[in-house]
Amino acid sequence: MNTKTAISRSRAQESSAAIERLYITMRHLFNRGFYKPMGVSGETLREALLELRPEIYGSIAEEKVELNGLLYVIERLPIGIEECRYINLTSDEGYAQSHFTAIVPPKRRRNCYRIDEEQMNVEITRGRSDIYDILTHLTFIFIESHKIKNRILLDESEGEVTRDWKKLEEVVKAGKKLSQIDKEKAISRCANILGRPFSEIVAVYDGFGSKEIPDRFLHIIYWLGKIALEEVLDNNKRTITFSPILRERLGHHIHGEIWANSIKEVLDKNNWLHRPIHIISANMHSVMNSLFAEPVLGKQYQGKDFYAVFEDLSQSENKDLRKKVEDYASKNGMIFIPDASGTNIDVQIFDTSKIDLSKTIFAKTTCAKEESPILIVMDYAFGEQAYETIDELLKPYKKGKNKTFLQVESVSIMGKAGILEGGKGDIMIPCAHINEGTADNYPFENELTKEMFEGNGIPVYAGPMVTVLGTSLQNKDLLKFFHESTWQVIGLEMEGAYYQKAIQSASKIRKSIPNHVKVRYAYYASDNPLETGSTLASGGLGTTGVKPTYLITIKILEQIFNITT
Numbered sequence: 001m002n003t004k005t006a007i008s009r010s011r012a013q014e015s016s017a018a019i020e021r022l023y024i025t026m027r028h029l030f031n032r033g034f035y036k037p038m039g040v041s042g043e044t045l046r047e048a049l050l051e052l053r054p055e056i057y058g059s060i061a062e063e064k065v066e067l068n069g070l071l072y073v074i075e076r077l078p079i080g081i082e083e084c085r086y087i088n089l090t091s092d093e094g095y096a097q098s099h100f101t102a103i104v105p106p107k108r109r110r111n112c113y114r115i116d117e118e119q120m121n122v123e124i125t126r127g128r129s130d131i132y133d134i135l136t137h138l139t140f141i142f143i144e145s146h147k148i149k150n151r152i153l154l155d156e157s158e159g160e161v162t163r164d165w166k167k168l169e170e171v172v173k174a175g176k177k178l179s180q181i182d183k184e185k186a187i188s189r190c191a192n193i194l195g196r197p198f199s200e201i202v203a204v205y206d207g208f209g210s211k212e213i214p215d216r217f218l219h220i221i222y223w224l225g226k227i228a229l230e231e232v233l234d235n236n237k238r239t240i241t242f243s244p245i246l247r248e249r250l251g252h253h254i255h256g257e258i259w260a261n262s263i264k265e266v267l268d269k270n271n272w273l274h275r276p277i278h279i280i281s282a283n284m285h286s287v288m289n290s291l292f293a294e295p296v297l298g299k300q301y302q303g304k305d306f307y308a309v310f311e312d313l314s315q316s317e318n319k320d321l322r323k324k325v326e327d328y329a330s331k332n333g334m335i336f337i338p339d340a341s342g343t344n345i346d347v348q349i350f351d352t353s354k355i356d357l358s359k360t361i362f363a364k365t366t367c368a369k370e371e372s373p374i375l376i377v378m379d380y381a382f383g384e385q386a387y388e389t390i391d392e393l394l395k396p397y398k399k400g401k402n403k404t405f406l407q408v409e410s411v412s413i414m415g416k417a418g419i420l421e422g423g424k425g426d427i428m429i430p431c432a433h434i435n436e437g438t439a440d441n442y443p444f445e446n447e448l449t450k451e452m453f454e455g456n457g458i459p460v461y462a463g464p465m466v467t468v469l470g471t472s473l474q475n476k477d478l479l480k481f482f483h484e485s486t487w488q489v490i491g492l493e494m495e496g497a498y499y500q501k502a503i504q505s506a507s508k509i510r511k512s513i514p515n516h517v518k519v520r521y522a523y524y525a526s527d528n529p530l531e532t533g534s535t536l537a538s539g540g541l542g543t544t545g546v547k548p549t550y551l552i553t554i555k556i557l558e559q560i561f562n563i564t565t
Contacts, residue, residue, distance in 0.1 A: 012481035018052040019473055020437060026135050030250075034241040037142045038231055045139050055529045056472045057140050064195035065147050067204045072472075073137045074208060074220060078103040078112035078120060082223040085236065086119040087138065089131065090243040092255070092342040095121065108133075109344040124246055125255050125342035129383020129494065132470050135240070140472075141224065142238065148221065149228035151193055159233050164189040165225065172222040178215055186218050193221065253388045258341035260392035263376060264406075266335060266349060273397060273404050276373045278560050279390075281499070282414045284346055285322075286553040287377045289313050291350065292329045295359040297321070306361070310550045311543055332356075343381075343389060350375040357561065361554070365561035373409070373560055380415060380495075383470070387498035394506035394513050408513040410447070411503055412520035412556045416545070417493035418471065419525035420483040422459050425544040427552065428523045429453070430465040433496035434487065437469050442500040447520045452555055458548055463490040465523070467497035474529055483530070493523060520556055524548035 025044045035041035050061050058066040074082075080103065081087065092111075096102065100113040110130065111123040124130045152165040171178070171186050178186065187205065191198045201217075208217035230236045267273050280287060293309050301309045312318050313325065330336070333354030337347040353372035357365050367373065381389050390411070396403045419426055429450050432443040441464075450462040466482050466489050468474055474492060482489040503519060506512045524545055 011477040015052055015475050015478040016437075018048045019469065019478075021048040022052070022136070022473065023132065023437065023469060026132055029135075029240075030131060030242050030247065033244075033247065034239060036237045036239050037139060038146065038228075039237050042139070042142075045135070046143060049136065049139050049143070052473060052475055054473050054475050056474075060140060060143060063147060063150070065144050067194070067196060067200060069140065070144060070220075071204055071207050073140055075107040076105050076137055077108075077134070077141075078105050078114075078122065079213075079216075080114055081112070081120050082141070082220050083227075084114075084118055084120040085227060085230075085238050086241070087238070088115075088119060088121045088241045088243060089124050089134070089246055090121050091246040091249045092123055092125050093243065093245050095123070110134075123342075124250075126344065126382045126385040127388055128250065129385060129470070131242075131250075133383070133472065136470060136472050138240065142228075145224035145228040146231075147195075148193060148225035149232060151195060152225055153229060153232070156232060159229075161229070162193070164192045168193065168218065168222055169226075172218055183215065186215075190218065190221055193225070253392055255342040256385070256388035256392040259339065259343045259345060259389060260395070261397075262337060262341065263347055263349070263393065264397040266337060267374070267406075268397060268399065268404075270335075270351070272349075272351065272374045274407060276371060276407050276409045278373050278375050278410045278412065279393065279408060280375060280377045280412045280414070280556060281380065281386075281390075281495075282377055282412075282553060283549070284348060284377070284379055285313065286310075286414075286549050287350070287375065287557070288329050288334065288348060289325055290550060290553050290557055291355060291360055291362070292325050292332065292334075294361050295356070296325050296328045307547050307550060311546045314543065314546050343385065344379075345381060345385075345389060346379045348375075348377040350377070352561075362557060362561050362563060364563045366563070367561050375560070381498075383494045384498055386495035387502050390499055390502040391506070394502060395510075396512055405512060408517055410518040410520065410560065411499070412560075413496065413499055413522075414549070414552045414556065415493065415495070415523055416526035417465065417491045417523035418474070418479075418527050418529050419461070419491045420479055420489060420528065420530055422461055422525060423528055423531075424525050425548055426459045426461065426525045427453050427548050428465065428491045428525065429460065429462045430490070430496065430521050430523070431462065432464040433500055433521075434464055434466045434482075434489065435497040436466050440497060440501075442497050442504065444500055444519050444521075447518050447559055448522050448552075448555060453522075453551060456547075456551055458551065461490045463488050465489060465491045465493060465496055468492045468494060470494070476530055479530055491523060491525065492529070496521060518559075520559065522552040522555070524552065 029035045053061045056072055057069040060066055095113045102111040113121045115121055122134060152161045154160040154162060168189050187201050188198060190201055205217050209215060289310055297309050313322055333351040335349045339346050351374060357363060396405045417428060419428060429448055431446055432441055434441045450460050453460045464487060471494060507515050507517045
């Protein structure tokens with residue numbers, strides 16, 4: 001073994017050990033009920049995260065403040081959390097019925113409530129993965145806040161701070177809309193405080209802001225630094241607590257059971273329990289648009305590549321276009337079930353017997369009318385939540401003393417994932433899911449194959465995929481090991497192993513669904529964490545994801561409708 005390989009393997013082993021320490025520590029702190037992130041109790045978390053140096057968190061281990069990583073995290077945390085010294089993680093405990101207004105982060109579906117000036121409550125209804133996600137994000141911003149403190153505090157005994165910090169404080173406290181000149185002066189001061197060039201801050205500045213708070217970047221930097229200063233000067237440390245109800249409920253499938261029962265009640269009400277059922281985990285637009293865009297908008301796009309329709313439907317400004325398709329779908333066999341369980345997973349049910357497939361792109365179906373399938377399309381689950389939701393959905397429906405088994409014929413999973421060879425928008429077809437941090441692996445026979453997707457102008461990769469404990473905890477060394485070793489992993493995602501675990505236990509152990517149930521997994525690449533500048537923190541897919549999304553959706557539906565191409 002050459003020295004370079006040995007060093008690479010050693011670094012991968014260190015990273016793997018750091019991830020293991022992170023999760024063991026987080027479980028311990030959860031069971032304890034509270035901890036102080038920048039105190040002794042949070043030290044193991046901080047040290048493990050700094051040793052791991054995840055790609056999304058960029059320069060976390062350096063003295064300068066990480067800007068892209070900070071933006072990625074801030075978009076996933078509630079507005080105002082940087083001002084709060086006390087963060088309380090709760091279950092769904094009735095705050096929705098109170099006077100408190102729910103704060104939902106732009107890029108994470110979780111309800112948060114600002115209790116007072118110093119406290120933020122964050123509802124955890126999606127299981128352990130949600131807790132791991134928020135704790136790693138909070139640990140990151142607290143580490144960054146102390147970097148700011150180190151650069152502005154001149155004398156700890158006297159509490160003396162830099163002139164740049166005093167000037168930034170004046171601007172933030174004034175709370176006025178800034179002119180271009182004043183904004184650039186403030187950015188110049190931030191450049192010194194953060195150890196970053198003026199141009200780098202200008203590049204990310206608007207990403208932190210909104211129409212209502214255009215200068216939020218300054219606000220965030222000020223409050224992160226202010227609370228870090230108070231932790232050192234006044235020994236007034238931030239505290240994270242876990243409510244007793246959350247600790248009692250976690251792992252008991254409470255939200256998943258309510259969610260699954262609401263779906264089964266709709267199936268029962270419409271006499272669909274004995275119909276062939278196909279479950280699809282996807283978004284809330286691709287199946288609907290694939291079925292109904294042609295009859296609604298076909299004439300409008302005649303002679304054009306039909307992916308142009310899907311691209312237009314994905315644009316935020318085309319609300320009227322989407323409304324036309326939604327209205328038509330609602331009149332032709334689609335029922336929408338908005339989530340009321342706390343899972344944050346909406347559902348669409350399609351009765352395909354009410355759809356005139358001859359007018360759609362699936363006109364070549366060989367399905368007999370009396371065997372028209374029921375499609376249950378569920379929005380994306382989050383990490384371990386995938387097991388909770390599918391496990392509950394595949395259980396028999398109980399009504400009084402009666403128990404009805406669902407006639408589930410297939411489960412299809414379509415989603416975004418990180419790719420380890422290739423780039424954004426490429427397609428991955430897995431043959432197995434390896435569960436990171438455990439000895440579990442789930443090989444399966446995928447009804448989708450690499451060959452089905454070739455010839456469409458999109459690179460396609462096939463092989464095992466790793467189900468990671470958190471996308472924000474991956475680094476190059478560990479991912480390179482998975483990719484280049486005998487595992488030959490092609491990508492990473494967060495739910496695959498949990499879905500397959502639930503499907504295998506339902507079909508092979510509990511016998512609650514047919515043993516011959518078909519499974520389909522396909523992912524399109526949202527990022528390549530092995531490439532500098534191509535991580536999730538580098539930004540979204542834009543329209544790059546439209547074609548692979550619909551290509552995968554259409555292939556899934558063609559198999560359900562028995563269309564051979």
